[in-house]
Amino acid sequence: MAVTLTMTEEQHASLLEHLFPDDGCEAVAIAICGRAAGETKHRLLVRRLELVPYSICSERRPDRVTWPTQVLVPLLAEAAKRNWAIVKIHGHRGFDRFSQIDDASDLALFPSLYAWTDSAAPHASVIVMDDGRVFGRVVHEDGRFEDLTAVSVVGDDIRIYRRATEAPVPEYARRVAQTFGAGTFERLRRLKVGVVGCSGTGSPVIEQLARNCVGELVLVDPDRVEEKNLNRILNTTVDDARDRRLKVDVARRSIEAMGLGTQVSTYPETLFSRTVIQALSDCDVVIGCMDTIDGRFLLNKLASFYEIPYLDLGVKIEADGQGGVDQVCGTVHYIRPGGSSLLSRHQFTLEQVRAAGLQRTDPAQYRELLAEGYIRGAQEDRPAVIQLNSLIASLAINELLARLHPYRSDPNGEYAATRISLMHGIFDREEDGEPCEVMARHVGRGDVEPPLDWAELSLKAS
Template structure:
């Protein structure tokens, strides 16, 4: 859930008189490859006479019927939230709790075709949660969630230790743990992190995750290692040329990891393909290490509709007419609720997304005809620049998760190598006309399709795009260029 929903729930559920309380909420599903997440979109607070508070709390049938009617009308699921104000951390369930939730699961499923979801808030604000799944006719079984994620200025996780046990501190992590303590390390290490893009920046970030003690890392990329990559890939050597980036990077991470139990899963797909998209939805945090508009467009939607924070970064290098280095800039920022999205930051041009879908961004003729200062031609970088950008992205994630001294958001950061200075950080929210804040917590129900097939120019296994095939193709490029111009005009207005 978003921080605003969490704060509203705290105000209602954690009463000054220390009695329990309850309310209903609407939720939407977020379906990954192996994980289903319930995204709490909106609370349905009780009206006068709809619930009783008597040490414990109970609701009247009219309240349940009103909430269920809203869920059915809006195509959402229904959740019941209640509090254990004297509890701490993940909470178990009393017999009354179980009867209240299980006894209503059938009616909820019948009206919404989605499981009834139960959440409990402890006195310290920790959440526990479960799904009531239909397991047989007229029977609903309880399935506990492994984690509950609260997303906003900071990232706050609550773990069920039986399903997501705290890792054992390792000798190889002594220096790391000494910086922020065992409790914070345990919370960090259990995050499932997705690195989207196994290139130069992605390789540095993935290695930093493995050495820091994270237990579960996914690497998503469809590309292969080429000789021209070797000056920037920290994990690759000449013997890796021709191999998939994700498989070689995953092998390297297993050797570098300091966690006792470590998984590095290679996903040989683009994030805009269904396989890559669903794998990304299994994660708690995503690192955007792509430099193309379609991938960023997909990740932008995930950050808001699916409430998975996306740590994005980018590098721009420019030379002057003499061929000398004129500028090298890199930036890092976090896309999530209460932050500006990547489109509003200016990290991708929405007008170029369709061009990439059509394969034109892999057309050498199209790229060569672009201006020398076009964003698609100034993203070349070198090892040192990639290392610096990756470091900034890692620090963004650590600040959000560790919340050091109550300062979880370093803002949008931009560093200029030529001149050696950092711009003042920017804190802001999206433009009023931006679409993405309207998708918050809508998940699979957002109605915005961003995935598709990989362009024909980059068929699976292909390392290089095919050459333009006809004059008709060049006509399409001209039309798409006009569309891109329109997209840039719209983007400029959004900024």
């Protein structure tokens, strides 16, 4: 099974500062990691770092460090209790592989980690290079070494470190490679993106991801095509509406007909499903194309628990009811784990999250409370059209590309949200704010029961 490691950009910066001190000698750190145990991939998610003080190391030289393993004892007790992983991390200057000293050290250390935690779930050893690159390996219980498939550093930029592969760029992808470079094309080809919502904005998002040769798409939408969808969902037909075909099936049909190599997994069910959450937790990026407040809040929690960058799309047309329009606008939010959230950006309140959940799970009680004035700020459906949906979808895909291949003259941190108003001719952006206190405590937790601390997703509820 493939094993990967993910950390935030703040954690990566902390490691660089600690592992490469001015004295030029090696140093070591320990990462406590949550887990995402998928069917084909096991993700290690850095929950927190323990930086081993230089002063307690018995030996520190440019090519080795000896440190007291007693510092692991309290960490192992916690790891055993919560099924967390231990990752040993040290730095190398210029030498981009594990040394024989590293081999001997790992073979001596890791058997005791497995014995203490009493689990065969993987632990890992990782090297950070002085240029920022990261690579590592699982050290199995029997002493076998197995390379980590990828190490991701998620922040304003999305950096995914993999062993280099030599693969020709196919003719149909040559323009993508010419624009952003063969390296970016290779990242796209190996990227797994989840898209929640396959209607107005989701449809052009999916189209553009596939045309950019993204390797794998996970599509989530429980709804079927209706006649009212035909003017804004790409590739739908009157026959699709007549036969009430699933929107995810129509999207998959279109992608497979392209023949550009994108693999598709479809989930014709609501986001509030254990199966869907597990599928999305395995993605490199998640894009939300839904307008329900509780759904957007849940995706924001998923981004924190599983350290996944999250793009949230919203469009709004406010009609005056007499054939006129008061507002035409849209927004793309980029949410990075450990940063601000949709909640802290005041896109909604926890009371609105609660109301949206009640509207979905108990419509009768929702209507009663709404009539009695106990629920305020409820959103009503607004019209949407393909030209606005496609514009916002394109902004989102360009935002994703900018994170994978920073091409703007200004840093990505200044584009936490991008807003456009067609009525007023405004194109605006805003910087990331302070970390969200509600979401920060969840960063890197990974698999818990119930998933995402969401009672509705518990085994009993399902």
